[in-house]
Each structure stands twice: as C-alpha cells, then as structure tokens.
Amino acid sequence: MATESDKRTTTRRRLLQAVVGLGALGAGRALFGVGDSGGPEPQAVPEPQARPRPPEPPAAAYRLRPMAGETSRSGPGAAAPHADIAYTLSAGRREVFLTFDDGPHPRYTPQILRILRRHRVRATFFVIGENAVGFPGLLRAIAEDGHAVANHTWSHPQLTGLPPDDVRSELGRTSALIDDVLGAAPNLARAPYGAWDDLSLSICNELGMSPVGWATDSLDWTLPGAENIADAVLAGIRPGGIVLAHDGGGPRRQTVEALRWYLPRLLDDGYRPVPIEP
Template identity: 70%
Template sequence: MASDQRTTTRRRFGQAAVVVGVLAAGRALVLAGGGAPEAGVPPRARPRPPEPHAVPAGPPPGGGPAGAAHDPQSYRLRPMAGETSRSGPGASPPHPEVAFHLSTDRREVFLTFDDGPHPFHTPDVLRILRRHHVRATFFVIGENAIEFPGLLCDIADEGHAVANHTWTHPQLTTLPPGAVRSELGRTSSLIEDILGTAPDLARAPYGEWDDPALSICNELGMSPVGWAIDSQDWTVPGAGTIAHTVLSEMHPGAIVLSHDGGGDRRQTVEALDWYLPRLLDEGYRPIRIAP
C-alpha cells in the first residue's frame, strides 16, 4: 500500500519537468506558497536538537581571501567540486524525469540552495529571505546536517523546504545501486529524525541522474529536481556577476541553483541581498518547491 501511494504521488510530477527550450515529460510538482505564514497557523514547535560543536556566531574576524575566512574542514564542511556538470562542456543531457522548470501562469520562481547547512552562510541566507518574506528550498548534505541539526530546524521553522542532496555529495552515476541507496536513504532518515518528516525532493550532486538512481529516488518517496538557472556562484565570480546571471536569465517558473555550503559563499549571500529585492520589484514571487 505504501509503495502504491508513493507511485501515485510520483505520477503527479508528470507535468512539471520542462527544461528551458526543451519539453521533457516528468513528474508534476505542486507549488507551496511563499510569503508570510498563514494567519492563525503557529510555526512548528519541536525540541531543539543539541549542536555537537560550539560554533561562533559569525565568520572569524579579519576576513581574508575568498575561501580562507574559515576552514571548512573544521566543521566537516568539505568544499564541493563544480556543482553544475549539466551546465558546462560535456554536460549530460537533461533526464526526462527531472524537473528543471515548473509550469506556472504567474511570475513565480524557485530559489534553491545546495550543500548546507553551513554555520555562517545558511543563517545569512535565512536572514535575507526572512527580511523579504519569501520562501526557498534547501538541498542539504547529510554529513553537514548531522553536525548542525539546529540549522535544519531553523530552515523548516521559517517555512522553507528541506530536501535531500545525498550524504557525502558523490556523483551518483558512478556508484553501485547499494551505495546510491545509502547516500539518499541515510540522508532522508536523518532529516526525518530531526524534523519528523522525510523529504519529498532530491537533487543529485552535479545534476547527474541515471535510471538506477532515479528508481531508488522514487522508491524512497522523493522526486528529482534540477535547475533552469545556474547562478554560477560555485565559480566564485564575484557577487555582481552572480546577481547579473540570475537577473538576466530569470523567467516565470525558473528553478535557480545557488549554494549556502560547500565552500566560501559570502559572494552568494551578497548577491542574494542585492538581486532579491529587484526580483520582487519586477513582480517575481520566490516560493518553495513542495509536493
């Protein structure tokens, strides 16, 4: 019965996977509204999990060159390789079961953040989203989430979606099925343990899915999500370039890829602070992705 229900849910995703300029049959995603919480609906109350490490409230003083403001290894936050093999030379073609763009008749867009949670950058991103009363989707790494479970609660309690980005950020297409199941299943179990609800969405590292990985994703009750706009923040090109990339490619229904972890994301934070109010001024409404 549970398997049938998951299969039925997955079939609902069939109308959403439309790559920019390419029609792709996929699974439909129902959009969960952003903006302020509904009146009379209190935020979820849950016990706050203890943080395993005492982490400073912000980056160490003194700044320094990009990538040197803090040591990601200190928090098991390993810098990730280029996140966007689908976007660059030699990219694999879009898989027809993965949603890259969501059909909408309104100026709704979908901001997503990968590779967190991060003790410095995730709170900064949350602060900006909160200031503008918008919602986003966070694809979290399991080995980071287990270090900072309180940040997972912060993300969920502020109305954002928490989604699965594997446990250690491997390329799933290079792994045997058992390892793929472990990467996705272990992360889903952790999210459920912390938040009380398993994730419904997953993103493969580097955007690389194949049929076996998608089958496992489906069996675990998740729908695969890609992106239509790559902010290129992982190349650390400067906040202005990141903002220009997002604004110049924005269109209704676009899923935007950014990162709140996996490296020094100060440029991502600065860019978001600049382009988000401009998106709002142009009539766009960032909302989260949800089943």
C-alpha cells in the same frame, strides 16, 4: 483507524530505517545530538574547508545542461514521487524557485535565512547529510521559516556509476536524518552535479522523492564575484524557473552578497520566490 496516508508514512519510514540501519542512526544521534531538542547547539564553529570532490570533468560537462520546456510535474498539489527531473515548474503570477545546495553551513545558511526572512520569501534547501548531522538546529531553523528541506545525498558523490547499495545509502541516510530531526522525510532530491542516471532515478523514486534539476545556474560555485552571480540570476530568470545557488560547499560570501542585491530586484519585477512543493 489508520488512514491510507498514515500507512504510507509508516511504510516509508520502515524503508528508510532498513536503508540506514538502526544502529548507525543511533550512533549518529549519540555523537551529534540529532533529535535532542534540549541539547546545546555549537557555539563557535571554525569555518570548514571545501569538501573534497571527485575529479571534475571539463567545465562544459561539469553542470549538466537543463532541458528546455517543462516536465510532467505540475507544481503544488502534484503527487510525489515523479520520475521526470524538474527543471521548471508550472507556476502562476510569475512564481520562481530559489534553491540552495550543499548546506547547512553555520555561517552562510543563517545569513541567507535572514535575507529571505527580511523579504518574506521562501526557498528550497538541498542539504548534505554529513553537513546537516552536526547542525540539527539549522535544519529546524530552515523548516521553521517555511522553507523546504530536501535531499542532496550524504557525502556529495557523483551518483552515476555508483553501485546500487551506495546510491541507496547516500540518499537513504540523508532522508532518514531529515525525518529524524524534522519528523518528516523529504519529498525532493537533487543529485550532486545534477548527474542522474536510470538507476539513481529509480532509487530516488523508491525512497519517495521527486528529482529536481535547475533552469538557471547562478554560477556561484565558480566564485565569479557577487555582481556576476546576480547578473546570471537576473538574466536567466523566467516564470516557473528553478534557480541553482549554494549555501555550503565552500566560501559563499559572494552568494550572500548577490542574494542581498538581486532578490529585491526580482520582487520589484513582480517575481515571487516560493519553495518547491511535491
């Protein structure tokens, strides 16, 4: 007899299939080999250029400022989805949450994974569908190392102001892809630029995901140099804090170098990076 959990999973997958359309998803599998565990992975991939993005407002408004204090989300064991955006999470023993946006990237994501593996810590990767569809092996590598794979939309538009169908497609297509590759749809989502509105939050919840923000911005997206990135993380870190960094969306050599420097120092200070759990 099917359990309640089985019924919820079946209902959720049917919703994702309705969002994407079986024909479009099948075409993606045929083109990129998504879900074909026996297919060859790309061997040599030229480094992609930074993805065009919407015109950016002034720097002060580009990244929405995190709200102070904690949300109603209670960390591991809490039932998803939650409507409130999580900027910090209830955590014990100086737990912190490293997150990486805009991947997966064929060069930088594996480098970040190696550093995290070396130090035996786990993180959360908010992936973009149009990047992930070409590298299903990287999605599997992230998950197999025990990291959380989460939704960062399909093509990185600013969700605020988009029509409902476009918001649903951006989030739904990426959830369906992750479900297809890993066998489970994501429980977490982050809006590009951190920009949520009531409509996008409602659709995020409708698709079974809790929205996630950040409390500490590494500022790596400004390419300020590895030392400045590391200083931003170490200066802003607090127990339960969510840290924003990037493994894709542009050249991320500085991010990799900064992580190699600041992660041992976080561990020496008694912090324990863990993935965000619904």
